[in-house]
Structure formats: structure tokens, C-alpha cells
Amino acid sequence: MLTLWLVVTAVFVVLRSTGDPVRLLLPEDAPLEQVVALRQKLGLDRPIPVQYVRFWSRALSGDLGESIRFHQPATELVLARLWPTAQLGLIAFLLSVVSSVTLGVVTALSRGTAFDRVMMASLSLLQASPSFFIGIVLILFVSVRLGWLPSSGSGSLRHLILPAVTVALITMASLARLVRSALLEVLRADYVRTARAKGLAEHAVVVRHALRNASLPVVTVLGLELAALLTGTVVVETVFAWPGIGRLAVEAVAVRDYPVVQAVVLVVTIVFVVINFAVDVSYILLDPRVRHV
């Protein structure tokens, strides 16, 4: 909540601090009457505190102004683009969780072998690569060289694969390392030794006893990663011409469509706040120790 308030206020301050937003909204050679009329229409002739309150009440009722380019309410425009981004983000998230848990478990169990070392090195390399460049390399090999998947656009599942893999790879790199170290930590614990001592099969020890307890630190980081993943989506959308809100924001900036930019910032911030809340809740559900605090 505090985050939301701070972001909204920051947007308000930045918009007002640059002088007259009307000058940004209208063409430079607009006649004076038009400037005055728009200023009155937007309430910019009122004192700053009044403007601030008005800004808030309108934001709360979902009215963030009209897009200059599309002549549609900005909120509507952003919400329409939210679904493709959510689609991309969710699939990428699932992909990264499944692959990082698998990779983390496999590397933890084969610790010290050549396979483990090669995997860890490639994960570090992946973690250090910017998402958009991974996207470019994937396009180069999978679309251009092999011709398996389309390089950009949307509409079918085939269009979704490359962007989703790109976003997932970044998250996977850091998550897999975390799963590995968390699992190695837990495998040294007494209850794992006990489970082994009572003759439990190795896979049961790993899955039932170790993995479950190793999931706690992973979930904490998952929240941060989910947020980073959303930011990654914004950039990757531009690489693959995916019609999500990141691309909408970049396009809106290019044509100086300020109401849309503002609406994107608010919607993304709300999504961030909701994600953080969901992570806190899931943490309580997973760890009984937190529940009673």
C-alpha cells in the first residue's frame, strides 16, 4: 500500500515538476485559447494540493485520462494489454519453477561431478546475460537458422514459446542455484539422516523430507524473482513484438502518450503489490512456524 502511494505521488511530482503538462500534451504551435481550455479541463489552474487530491480520486475511480494516440480511456487500453503480459509471465514462471527445481535437485545430488560444474558455470553465464540478448540469440538459432518457431508477433501457442523461454531462462538461472544450495543445506540436517537411517528410499528422502524443507528459502526469493520476471517481460516483449503492456509503454513513450504511460505505471505497481502480498501469504501457508508469530 505504501509502495502504491509513493509511486503515485512520485508520478504526480515528476509530471508537475517539469512545468506545464499541457505543453507536453498539445503540439508546440497550439493556439493560446486551446492551451487555456485544456488547462481548465484538466484542472491545472487550481492550487497544487487540490490537484493532488483530484488526481487521487480520479486514479481510484480508474480514470487516468484518455490516450492521445488512440482516443480511448488509458485504463481500458492498459487492461486490454495486461492479459498477454500475464499469459507470458505466468507460463514463463511455471517453466522456470519446474526447470529450476529439476536442475537444482539434479545438480545438488551430483555435487562435485563434472556435470555439476558445467551446469553451474552455464547457469552463472545465463544469469549474467541480459534477457533481451538471450532473446536475440534464441531468435537467431531457433527461428533464423532452424526455422522452427516464429521470431515475433502473437496469436498462437507457437508465438508464445520463444518469449516465454527467454523470460524463464533468466529466472531459472538464479532459482536453480538457490534450490541447489538450499537442498545441500537441508541434506545435512539430522532429520534427513534419521529418514535414511530408518531405511527410507533415497527418492523418498529427497522429495518428502529434504525438498519440502528446502522450499522455504526458495519461496522467499520467488517473490522477488516474480517481480523481476515481470520487469523482464517488459523488455522481452519488445524483442518479440509481443503485444503486452511493456511494449505499450515503450510505444507510448515514443509518441509522448503520457496518460497511457501513467496508467501502465499504476497498473504494474498494483500488480507488484498484489504479488508481494501473495508471496507473504504463501509463506505463511508453507511454514507453520510463521503462523503463530
Next chain:
Amino acid sequence: MSEISTLQGQAALGNVQWERQRAPNASRRWLQGVPLHILVSVAVVFLLGVVAIAAPWVAPHDPIEPNLLARNRPPFWMEGGSLDHPLGTDQVGYDLLSRTLYGSRPALLIGLCAAVIGLVLGTAAGVLAGYYRGLVDNTIMMLADAQLSSPFLVIAIAVIAVLGQSIVVLLVLAGIGAWPAFARAVRAQVVALREREFVVASRALGAGDGWILLRHLLPNLLWLVIVMVTIQLRGLILFESFLSFLGLGVPPPQPSWGSMIAAGRQYLVTSWWISVVPGMALVMTVVAVSLIGDWLRDVLDPTLRHR
């Protein structure tokens, strides 16, 4: 073994030569603990710094002087390439090698300046929060957490939309983006330090807050801050390249790795090198910087690992 041989050397050759033998030994011992990949990374970063400073003398061509007669030329080892443009040219005939060399400038400049801004803001906030605790601490940490849980890149896009794109806006934004991480790490350290004997003793002797901060706290934060700068540098260089890739960073036609990669996006089918050459430079830089950062962190302060 080496100790014995130096002792023998001393006996046989006298003090002067003993000194001479000892020096390379000592430096080798100092480097022994450093893994090879760190030495390579340090060399890469050093080279990058040299290139960034010496770009006008190293680059074979002017980075913003298009050569329309030589467009989309491949690197020299491919058919149709020549040593005149060793790494090829792009769609308007810019020399890719020259632009990639010049591209290290915004990456390092913005990364380092932003790290310094983040360091100053974050250290000040962290010291205040950790030393005075109470309301100051709560307010500062609440602000830091709020910023950490906000979509900073998207907010940065909006700010650039309003203020216009320039290098100054970019590095100030990146610096503001980095302060919460510095503030949290510094605060934790200060909270631990202020209960230590030497601080308590100094206070018992009647030292004021200013004296304790300058004399006892800041010197003890030095290593932490150096490690933090190295770790943050990775994210800051990426931040610059992200925004430049989106066309919101370094204003064209000045070369930046991010915008160069974006320019080559359309030509992947015919001229893949336009994107890949600056991309490799970017990846190499980020890998080197993050390897050094991780290593420094593990060596100097293992407790930071999970932060």
C-alpha cells in the same frame, strides 16, 4: 620448501639478493589464493577501462560517421568481409568494432557514476538508520522496502518519458535505483558495529556522534561498501543497456551496446553480427563484473551471501 631455499639464498648471496628473491615470491603467494577466472575477469575489466578512456585512439573509425558504401559488411573471417572493418558494419555503414569500443563508455560511465550516487545516498541513509534507530530507522527502511517492491524499471521509463532521454537523467535514475540495497547492507553493519567495545568505549570517553561516525563507523564500512559497489555494478550496467535497448537510454547516434543490439534486431536474418558483436561485449563485461563481485563478497564477507 621455498622458505628453506630463500634462507639458503640469504646465506649464500647476502642480504641484497635475498630481498630480490623474496619480492616475486611474496607476490606469487598473494596471487595464489586468487582463482584463475577472477584474474581473467580483472584483466577484462581493466582492459575495458583502458578501452573506454582510449577509445578515440584505439578505434579504427569514427563511431558516428556512417559509410554508406560499406553497409551490412560481415566480420573479416566471413566471405565479403575485410580487415578495414574487422567486425563488420551495420545497416547504415557504422563500423561495429569502433562503435563497440565506444559503447564501453556509457556502460562504465553510467555504471560507476550511478554506483557512487547510490553509495552516497545509501550509506548516508543506512548510517542514519542504523545509528539513530527508532523513528528515523523505521522511516528510512520503510522507504527502502517500498522502492524495492516497486517496478523500478517501469517507473524509470515513465520518468524518462517526461524528462526526455539523456545520460544525466539515466545515471541519476540508476543511482536512485541502487540506494536501497546500499542502505540495507550498511544499516545492518552499523547496527552490529555500534554495540562493539571500541564504539561503546569511545562513547564512554565522551566522544560525540560525529566523532564516532567519522572515526569508528565509516572506516569499518569501507570494505562492505567496496563489495556492494562491485555487486551493484552488474545491475547498473544492465539497467543502462535495458533502457538503451528500449530506445530510452543513451540518445542516438552515440553508440551504446543496448541500442546497437536493438538496431540489429531487424537484420538478424541477413546480418546477425550487428546485434551479436555488441551483445558479446555486454555479456563479457557483465560476466566479468559479476564474477569479481561474487568472489569479493565471499572472500571479504561471507555473511552477505544471502542478501
